[in-house]
Amino acid sequence: MIKDTRLILALDVTDGQQALRIAQNVKGHVDAIKIGYPLVLAAGKGIIGEIAEMVPVIADFKVADIPNTDRLICEQAFGVGASAVIVHGFTGSDSLRTCVEVAEIYGGNIYVVTEMSHPGAIDFMQRVAEDMAQMASNANVAGVVAPATRPERVQMIRSIIGNDIAIISPGVGAQGGSAADAIKAGADWVIVGRSILLADDPKQAAMDIVKEIKDAIDQ
Numbered sequence: 001m002i003k004d005t006r007l008i009l010a011l012d013v014t015d016g017q018q019a020l021r022i023a024q025n026v027k028g029h030v031d032a033i034k035i036g037y038p039l040v041l042a043a044g045k046g047i048i049g050e051i052a053e054m055v056p057v058i059a060d061f062k063v064a065d066i067p068n069t070d071r072l073i074c075e076q077a078f079g080v081g082a083s084a085v086i087v088h089g090f091t092g093s094d095s096l097r098t099c100v101e102v103a104e105i106y107g108g109n110i111y112v113v114t115e116m117s118h119p120g121a122i123d124f125m126q127r128v129a130e131d132m133a134q135m136a137s138n139a140n141v142a143g144v145v146a147p148a149t150r151p152e153r154v155q156m157i158r159s160i161i162g163n164d165i166a167i168i169s170p171g172v173g174a175q176g177g178s179a180a181d182a183i184k185a186g187a188d189w190v191i192v193g194r195s196i197l198l199a200d201d202p203k204q205a206a207m208d209i210v211k212e213i214k215d216a217i218d219q
């Protein structure tokens, strides 16, 4: 993924035509578009390829199964044009290794979820987030997902993984996190959905976030 705007749009809509319109509108202002279950279940997996013609697509299937099932899921995602697939870390190193192997075959990337951004992540995930970050780092993935709602955790995860792999960080805006704080804490990209999707002018909303990030870097 080219590091330019440092913004990834979470395209959480359930209408394929609307998704294509939004992608067309914001494509110059985001480095990638993340597509997950809501859109794929509504519009079919072909939507990944349609959007990938405009902007690199990260398939957010939060893959979390035994290695064989993970392999089948990753093959489906990369096979229709995804550049990257998001997988959970808690299933362990053999599951993750299988996803990385499939990514290598397709020339794609894997991002591993460590600690999620919502309050419930503190119940279970936070306890093992640092171990999952270490495992991800050992597995040579492209990056990890860490919470913009807790910039201090982004910083902690950065200290574990070093500078060789990326952090992509959701939780900005609707969930209360700030793009500037996440970037300053060590995130390479922020992932933003509703603050852009529900804005009167999604393109302007994306441009505003990109400016906030640039200002934070220049500070």
Ligand code: O7M
Pocket (backbone or CB within 6 Å): 010, 011, 012, 034, 036, 060, 086, 113, 115, 116, 117, 118, 145, 147, 170, 171, 172, 173, 174, 175, 191, 192, 193, 194, 195
């Ligand atoms: O900006 P929002 O809150 O509307 O959307 C955030 C997006 O990021 C949405 O697609 C979530 O599924 C996703 N996300 C989180 O919000 N928190 C996480 O911890 C992890 C993700 C995610 O993208 O995981 C890969």
